[in-house]
Amino acid sequence: MNENILIQLSILNIILPLFGFVLLIFFGKRLPKSHLFEISTIFVGLVSSSIVSFFKLNYFEDKLIVFDFRWIDFGNVPFFGNLGINIGIQLDNVSVIMQLTVFIVSFVVHLFSIKYMEGDPRYSRYFAYLGLFTFSMLGIVLTHNFLMMYIFWELVGLSSYLLIGFWFEKKSASDAAKKAFIVNRIGDVGFFLGILILYANYHTFTFSEIFGQIAQGNLPFNSGAWLTAAGILIFCGAIGKSAQFPLHVWLPDAMEGPTPVSALIHAATMVAAGVYLVARIFVMLTADAMLVIASIGAITAFISATIAITQTDIKRVLAYSTVSQLGYMIMSLGVGSYFFAFLHLITHAFFKAGLFLGSGSVIHAMHHEQDIRFMGGLRKKLPITYYTFLIYTLAIAGIPFTSGFLSKDGILGGTLAFAKLTGYWFFPVVGFFVAMLTAFYMFRLVILTFHGEARDIHKFEHAHESPATMLIPLISLAVLSVFIFFSPNPFNIEAGWFYKWIETPKTIVPQELAFSFMINESNTSHNIIHSELYTETLHHSHSTAMILSLIMAGLGILFAFVIYQWRLISADKLSIKLQPLYNFSYNKWYFDELYSKTAVAFTLGLSNFLAWFDQKVIDGIVNGTATITRWTSFSSGKFDNRVVDGLVNWTAYVTGFFGMVFRKFQTGKVQTYLVMVLTGIIILFFIFKSL
Amino acid sequence: MTVGLNHFLALSAVLFSLGIYAVLTRKNAIQVLMGIELILNSANINFIAFAHYGNFGLTGQVISLFVIILAAAEAAIALAIVLNIYKQYSTVNVDEIDGLKE
Numbered sequence: 001m002n003e004n005i006l007i008q009l010s011i012l013n014i015i016l017p018l019f020g021f022v023l024l025i026f027f028g029k030r031l032p033k034s035h036l037f038e039i040s041t042i043f044v045g046l047v048s049s050s051i052v053s054f055f056k057l058n059y060f061e062d063k064l065i066v067f068d069f070r071w072i073d074f075g076n077v078p079f080f081g082n083l084g085i086n087i088g089i090q091l092d093n094v095s096v097i098m099q100l101t102v103f104i105v106s107f108v109v110h111l112f113s114i115k116y117m118e119g120d121p122r123y124s125r126y127f128a129y130l131g132l133f134t135f136s137m138l139g140i141v142l143t144h145n146f147l148m149m150y151i152f153w154e155l156v157g158l159s160s161y162l163l164i165g166f167w168f169e170k171k172s173a174s175d176a177a178k179k180a181f182i183v184n185r186i187g188d189v190g191f192f193l194g195i196l197i198l199y200a201n202y203h204t205f206t207f208s209e210i211f212g213q214i215a216q217g218n219l220p221f222n223s224g225a226w227l228t229a230a231g232i233l234i235f236c237g238a239i240g241k242s243a244q245f246p247l248h249v250w251l252p253d254a255m256e257g258p259t260p261v262s263a264l265i266h267a268a269t270m271v272a273a274g275v276y277l278v279a280r281i282f283v284m285l286t287a288d289a290m291l292v293i294a295s296i297g298a299i300t301a302f303i304s305a306t307i308a309i310t311q312t313d314i315k316r317v318l319a320y321s322t323v324s325q326l327g328y329m330i331m332s333l334g335v336g337s338y339f340f341a342f343l344h345l346i347t348h349a350f351f352k353a354g355l356f357l358g359s360g361s362v363i364h365a366m367h368h369e370q371d372i373r374f375m376g377g378l379r380k381k382l383p384i385t386y387y388t389f390l391i392y393t394l395a396i397a398g399i400p401f402t403s404g405f406l407s408k409d410g411i412l413g414g415t416l417a418f419a420k421l422t423g424y425w426f427f428p429v430v431g432f433f434v435a436m437l438t439a440f441y442m443f444r445l446v447i448l449t450f451h452g453e454a455r456d457i458h459k460f461e462h463a464h465e466s467p468a469t470m471l472i473p474l475i476s477l478a479v480l481s482v483f484i485f486f487s488p489n490p491f492n493i494e495a496g497w498f499y500k501w502i503e504t505p506k507t508i509v510p511q512e513l514a515f516s517f518m519i520n521e522s523n524t525s526h527n528i529i530h531s532e533l534y535t536e537t538l539h540h541s542h543s544t545a546m547i548l549s550l551i552m553a554g555l556g557i558l559f560a561f562v563i564y565q566w567r568l569i570s571a572d573k574l575s576i577k578l579q580p581l582y583n584f585s586y587n588k589w590y591f592d593e594l595y596s597k598t599a600v601a602f603t604l605g606l607s608n609f610l611a612w613f614d615q616k617v618i619d620g621i622v623n624g625t626a627t628i629t630r631w632t633s634f635s636s637g638k639f640d641n642r643v644v645d646g647l648v649n650w651t652a653y654v655t656g657f658f659g660m661v662f663r664k665f666q667t668g669k670v671q672t673y674l675v676m677v678l679t680g681i682i683i684l685f686f687i688f689k690s691l
Numbered sequence: 692m693t694v695g696l697n698h699f700l701a702l703s704a705v706l707f708s709l710g711i712y713a714v715l716t717r718k719n720a721i722q723v724l725m726g727i728e729l730i731l732n733s734a735n736i737n738f739i740a741f742a743h744y745g746n747f748g749l750t751g752q753v754i755s756l757f758v759i760i761l762a763a764a765e766a767a768i769a770l771a772i773v774l775n776i777y778k779q780y781s782t783v784n785v786d787e788i789d790g791l792k793e
Contacts (some may be wrong), residue, residue, distance in 0.1 A: 668792025670785055671715050671723075678711070 028124025090144030108473035187240020194233030231289035242274025263356030294334025301327030337414025354477035413545035439556025699740035
């Protein structure tokens, strides 16, 4: 097993789902059970990506495997020198783990969809889209340059659009698809500008080359401010794709798509692309950019957590919880704890996919009822769904012995250490508060859905446990949400292999632009690039964070039980007492209203103005030109008819007149002619005589 | 009174005028041709008269001989044309032959 084989297998992994997509989109309806082919391509990819991960992580642990070739060569361009575009893929520990995660989640979602989507009129097309999505996501994960990443980034956006609007007969679904696509586009503009800044300066899209140039002190336009700007602009892409404030509004609406799609795209993988992007550019982020990123993440986490506590649609609660967790990851990257952000990305992918598939199982059982106010007591009817759902909930709440505990605790520790070193106490405060809210709303969801008495007896009676192809994904994801896959010690991630594989990369920005704790003065250990002060602070914060986060999660769970399980405090009374706050949260902070009043209204106004401008001014100019042309033609026609033709006719008339006169001379009689000749001679004689 | 150059010139002018008159006024094509002969002969008289009174040697006499030859040839061709015209139009009246008008 050498590097070339790993590269070949990875390229095969990317192409396999595309192959499935092409086959299904063209022949899906003609071939019976064609979706099984697509699923088998994903399965082959899963196996082969496991092989790639195994060999990469065990035998080429510290090596960056790159496959690179010149795709387009522009040759020597004036003022720029030699330009070209390289494409290729890059296998490092982060990308192979991400690749494996994508395949695992994709595969279980495919498995789950077989039964869930059964009977849909566009069954094969659904799997085709899933294949397209998997293909594009793998492209993002494995690419080694910004351009390819941008291309696949847009492909992911496209497949997301297709899948959100899969049931496009429903107006809400097609609206949601459009909303997701347009909102994402806003962020992508920033991403593209960021890429352009880098390309204009370094004439390459390849990550390692750009980072190498920055590391040599070669800043964009020779200014640190431009480096910050490039970082923030590229982060704009992540804001869109990872549904960060202020562009988070599309993700909850995206729940109009089929539930397994929500699990795959809007929980586990696509929205993680933004986090992955920030992780990719982590090394080139300046202190200012990181502060912006951390703030956006914290604000997002807080806003969406407060919204999630009052939502009543099971998928919407999960959607806001996703936004909140993504905010966590972004915040974690912003405060410099790269490792925990990535760990949370992976752990979250598993348990959030599980939560969504679990909710899919519930919705399937309840005949497409999504409102948790009409559920309740489902524990008895759906035992396996319930227990797996409980495991995911414990994981997302950060209870020990789950994967979520390890990652969330690390993130909180990271914010705490950051605050201690820089004085930004905002981040840990928000982090811990959101941890409590997360525990609260997740347990609220579990209690309202599975505990207590059934509130809709009719639907409850007909509820039944889902078939095996839906339960196997749930169980396998539940197993993956256990700590053992990440670390043998449930309280300390540093004991695990994950910690060994994922190193926080060394920052390359000049010292004066980076946080002081990011710079390692001693260069003693290759594994830890931060200053020793940071390492020490992080270590100290770790136990504090662990205890605090447990208390917070415990408090959240306690509140949920007090209010919804034991009903010591009535939820209705509480909501009436806190009416303004409740309404504010229930209406999602009025973001949609705000946007429709401002941005959408502005855009519509602008469009109306432009339409008016087009119809009145542009058309006016065109019509005016037409009128002038017609008038000119009319007068030039008159001129032609009267003057030019008049001249011509007049000439003809004069000629005719003289002709008539001279015709008289031509009599045909020789003697007349002779008389004329003689007369002429005599006249000439006198003329010449007088000369 | 001796006969001098002026008498010859006057004779030839009278002959020339008679010839022109014949050519312009006669209706018969043959008579027109006869007018032409008169004009040619008036020219001959001039040539001979100038040759006799001027110091030109034999040139005048020779040219008038040429003119006589030319007149003979011309008469032959012209009579042939008149014959053809007669064949075509069944007349030799020049007033009726106005085909040149076309």
